[in-house]
Amino acid sequence: MNMAMDDRSAKRRALDEQIAAEPLLAPLGVPPGVTPAPVETHLPVRRHPVAVEGIVENGLVRPVDPAVKLAESSRVIIVASSSHG
Numbered sequence: 001m002n003m004a005m006d007d008r009s010a011k012r013r014a015l016d017e018q019i020a021a022e023p024l025l026a027p028l029g030v031p032p033g034v035t036p037a038p039v040e041t042h043l044p045v046r047r048h049p050v051a052v053e054g055i056v057e058n059g060l061v062r063p064v065d066p067a068v069k070l071a072e073s074s075r076v077i078i079v080a081s082s083s084h085g
Contacts, residue, residue, distance in 0.1 A: 054081075 008016065027036055053064045061078060063070070070076070 054078075
């Protein structure tokens with residue numbers, strides 16, 4: 001493995017070592033004894049598009065597969081092979 005040459009001054013290297021040896025600070029605003037959670041747990045769930053075959057009946061689109069369940073207020077894009085019925 002090719003190691004990069006350390007071109008820091010001796011003073012800077014000593015300061016970096018001193019900083020690295022210091023204990024980590026507790027997160028701000030977290031009560032003692034609380035286990036911190038990864039930041040991903042605070043992010044919204046990323047949804048991905050799903051293609052579902054459907055049929056139009058009386059102006060309503062219904063999935064062909066009855067096992068398909070869409071969440072209330074789901075966003076859908078309707079792609080039709082023809083605009084004539």
